[in-house]
Amino acid sequence: GQLVYGCDGFAGELGHVVMDRTENGRPCGCGRKGCLEAYCSATGVARTAREILATTDRPSLLRNKPAEELESLDVSIAAGKGDEVANEIFQFTGKMLGEACADFAAFSSPEAFIFFGGLCKAGDLIMKPIEEAYNNSVLKIFKGKAKFYAGVQVRNPKGIHVGEGVSVGPGVLLDGRMGLTLGKNSVIAYEAILWTLNHDYNDVHFCGKGAPVVVGDYAWICSRATVLPGITIGEGAVVAAGAVVTKNVEPY
Numbered sequence: 001g002q003l004v005y006g007c008d009g010f011a012g013e014l015g016h017v018v019m020d021r022t023e024n025g026r027p028c029g030c031g032r033k034g035c036l037e038a039y040c041s042a043t044g045v046a047r048t049a050r051e052i053l054a055t056t057d058r059p060s061l062l063r064n065k066p067a068e069e070l071e072s073l074d075v076s077i078a079a080g081k082g083d084e085v086a087n088e089i090f091q092f093t094g095k096m097l098g099e100a101c102a103d104f105a106a107f108s109s110p111e112a113f114i115f116f117g118g119l120c121k122a123g124d125l126i127m128k129p130i131e132e133a134y135n136n137s138v139l140k141i142f143k144g145k146a147k148f149y150a151g152v153q154v155r156n157p158k159g160i161h162v163g164e165g166v167s168v169g170p171g172v173l174l175d176g177r178m179g180l181t182l183g184k185n186s187v188i189a190y191e192a193i194l195w196t197l198n199h200d201y202n203d204v205h206f207c208g209k210g211a212p213v214v215v216g217d218y219a220w221i222c223s224r225a226t227v228l229p230g231i232t233i234g235e236g237a238v239v240a241a242g243a244v245v246t247k248n249v250e251p252y
Contacts (some may be wrong), residue, residue: 005158014104015041019096040097041070042118048089049075052209060085076122090122094129101130102137105146112147120150159196163217178229179212186215188225189241197229216251 005011015037016030025034026047038044050067053060061078062070062085078086095189101113119126131148138146151170154160159176171191174180178196182188197210211230215221219233222241233239234251 009158015098016122017100017103019100035207036100040093040119045072045075045089045093045119045122046070046090047088052085052089058085062086068219072118072122076125079122079125087125089126093119093128094126095133098130098133098135099137101146102134102139102142105134105138105142109142110146112149114152116147116152116154123150126150169223175213178210181212181214182226183215183217183219183235185218186218188215189221189225192221192223192225192227194221194227214239218252219249 016028016031016032016035018025018034019036019039020026020034022027022034024046026038027033028035028038030037039048049062049070053062053067061081061083062074062187065074072098075089078221078230079090094143104110113130115127115130127148127150134146134148135143149168149170151172152168153172153173154176156176159179160174161181163182163186165185166182167185167187168174168182169188169190169192172188173193173194173195174182174188175194180194180196188194194213194215195210197208199206200209203209209229213229214232215227215229215233216233218236220238221227221233222239222243224241225239225243225245227233227239227245231245232248233245234249236252238252239249
């Protein structure tokens with residue numbers, strides 16, 4: 001249940017694994033070429049779209065907008081309307097990311113892959129190709145074991161302690177800036193938000209104010225509930241869907 005940081009705190013930089021080692025590899029912000037992040041990100045999807053439109057004359061809804069203004073959202077919308085080029089872009093992106101995850105599994109054997117960021121907003125358009133490519137590429141002993149989740153937002157992962165058997169749904173926001181503990185077998189359901197730091201509305205300058213949040217073992221935070229800083233959710237307690245938790249919740 002503990003995050004792995006490496007000897008210097010920079011472990012887990014999968015986005016900077018080089019996927020294209022040819023001279024045509026895309027420049028990456030890290031200074032190298034061909035990194036996964038240069039392809040499998042919201043900006044990478046938009047760049048793939050521009051490259052295809054510039055090098056082919058294939059019809060596409062994406063041509064209705066100036067190429068330099070294209071964003072990943074435009075590709076998602078076009079794919080949802082059945083645009084062949086847009087769907088191929090997600091297939092290309094998902095395949096590359098799925099293959100990278102398959103390589104990652106060879107030395108880490110994760111229980112799950114959790115994706116967050118702008119690209120995740122594409123939903124199944126990107127997640128299905130990722131999972132398909134993963135299972136087609138991964139060693140047989142790992143095939144079909146890992147789960148794939150999208151849309152989780154994490155603030156300061158170093159401040160988050162995750163117990164054994166924790167379940168986190170899609171669209172969840174976990175704020176570890178002031179310390180967040182998720183007890184064993186706790187459930188954080190769809191689009192729940194756990195804040196440890198926000199603004200003090202009683203302060204004329206709205207300065208930051210926060211405190212650790214603790215979710216007890218076997219507790220259940222239902223869909224779209226919001227837990228405010230400094231709250232402790234007791235063992236086995238259930239927070240109703242859509243609730244805003246402003247005081248501690250007693251154990252069940």
